[in-house]
Amino acid sequence: LKEHRFEYVKSFEQPDVLLPNTWIVVRIDGRGFHKLSDHYAFAKPNDRRALDLMNAAAVEVMKELPDLCIAYGVSDEFSFVFHPNCQLFERRNGKLVTTIVSTFTAHYVYKWSEYFPDRPLLPPHLPSFDGRAVIYPNNRILRDYMSWRQVDCHINNLYNTTFWTMVLQGGMSNTDAEQELKGTLSADKNEILFKRFGINYNNELEIYKKGTVLYRQYELEEPKPTKSLADEEAPVFESKQSKSQQDKIRKLRRKAQVVIDHVDIIKDEFWEKRPWILSGNP
Template sequence: MSRRWDKSTHSTPLLIPPPDMANSKFEYVKDFEQSDPLLPSTWIVVRIDGRGFHKLSDHYAFQKPNDRRALDLMNAAAVEVMKDLPDLCIAYGVSDEYSFVFPPTCQLFERRNAKLVTTIVSTFTAYYIYLWPTYFPSTPLAPPYLPSFDGRAVIYPNTRILRDYMSWRQVDCHINNLYNTTFWTMVLQGGMTNTDAEQELKGTVSSDKNEILFKRFGINYNNEGEIYKKGSVLYRQYELVEPKATPSTEDEASVPEAKQSRSQQDKLKKLRRKAQVVVDHVDIIKDNFWARRPWILSGTPGKLPQN
C-alpha cells in the first residue's frame, strides 16, 4: 500500500489503496448492505431511552422521586449533542429519555436511519459517561452498572403531528411525575410499603393524588419544580418575537420542502453554531412557546440576542 503525506499537517501519512485493491474480488459483499433512508420532507425524531436504568439508579442511590443531579446530567449530555449536530432544531427530555428532532430539510447522512440513530445514541452516551463525575463526584462508575441507551427514529409528516408528539411526551411527564411524587411521598414520609402505596394509588385520578399530597403531607404539587413537572426543552436561543394577534393555521411543513443545496446547508449550520443552546422548563403544548420562537419550526435562524 502506497503512502503520501498530508500537506495540511506535514506529519500524518494518508494510506492510499492501489487500484487493484479498490476493486478486489471480495468487494461483492457490499451488495448485502441495505440502504435505509427515511422518507424525505418529513420531521425525524430520534428518541433514546436508558437501558436498565432502574437497576442503575438503585445502585448509585438516585434520590426519589427525582434526582436533580441525574436530570442535570441528562440535560448536559443532550446540550452537547445539540452543539455537535447543528442540524437538530429542538430536543425534549424527561427522566432517562430524550427526543431529538431533525427538520424536514435535514440531509445529514442522507437521512439514513441507522446512521442518525447510532450517531445520536453514541454521542449522547459518550458525553453522559464523560460528564458523570461532574454530577456524581463521589460515586464513580464501575461495571456492571454502566449507563447505556437504545434509540429509534420515527418520522412525522407535518408540523401539527410533530407538535402533538412533543405534547404527548410533556403530558406523559406530568402524569408520571405526579404519580411518582405521590407514591414516594407515601413510602418515604408516610412509612407505607411499596405494595400498599401502589394498591392505594390504583385507579386514582390527578385530583386524588393532589389531595393525598396536600391533606396528608402538606405538599402543594403546583409548587414542585418546573423541571419535574414539565421536563426539559432544548433549543437554540435567538431574540424572542411577539406572537401575531391572529396566528396562522397554515401548516408550514404540510407541503414538502425543496431540498437545500450543500452551500445553503453549510451556511445555516454555521449560523446555528453561533447560537447558544438553552435548557428550558416550559409549556410546549400551548401555541405561545412556538409563536415566540418561530426559528424552531421554520429552520431559519433568528437574530442573536444583544449582549
C-alpha cells in the same frame, strides 16, 4: 488481479433512508435505568443531579449536531428532532440513530464524575442507551409527539411524587401505597399530597413537572438575516435548500446559544414565540 473478488459483499448492505420532507425524531432511552438508578442511589422520585447530567449530555449533542432544532428530555430519555429539510447523512436511519446514541452516551459517561463526584462509575454498572428514529409527516403531528412526551412526564411525575411521599414521608409500604393509588385521578393525587402532607403539587420544581426542552436562542446575535434567508429560497417544504443555504444555516445554529428550559410545549405560545424551531430557519 483478484483484489476485487470480495467486493460483492457490499451489495448485501440494505438502504435505510428515511422519507424526505418529514420530521425525524431520534429518541434514546437509558437501558435498565431502574437497576442503574438503584445501584447509584438516585434520589426518589427525582434525582436533580441525574437529570442535570442527562441535560448536559443532550446539550453537547445539540452542539455537535447543528442540524438538530429542538430536543425534549424526561427521566432516562431524550428526543432529538431534525427538521424536514435536514439532509444530514443523506437521512440514513442507522447513521442518524447510532451517531446520536453514541455521542450522547460518550458525553454522559465523560461528565458523570462532575455530577456524581462521590459515586464513581464502575463496571458492570455502566450506562448505555437504546435509540430509534420515527418520522412524522407534518408540524401538527410533530407537536403532538412532543406533547405526548410532556404529558407522559406530568402523569408519571404526579404519580411518582405522590407514591414516594406516601412511602418516604407517610411510612406506608410500597404495596400499600400502590394499592391506594390504583385507579386514582390527578385530582385525587393532588388531594392526597395537599391534605395529608401539606404539599401543593404546583410548587414542585418545573424541571420535574415539565421535563426539559433544549433549543437554540438567537436573541443575543446582531439583527438576524431572517429576511434574506427566507426570501432567497422557496419555503422549505416546497424545495430542497441549496448547499450554500444549508451551510449558512448550520453556521448560525453553531453560533447560537443552546437554552435549557422547563416550560409548557403543549400550548401554542412556546412555538409562536420561537418560530425558527418549526420553520428551521435558521
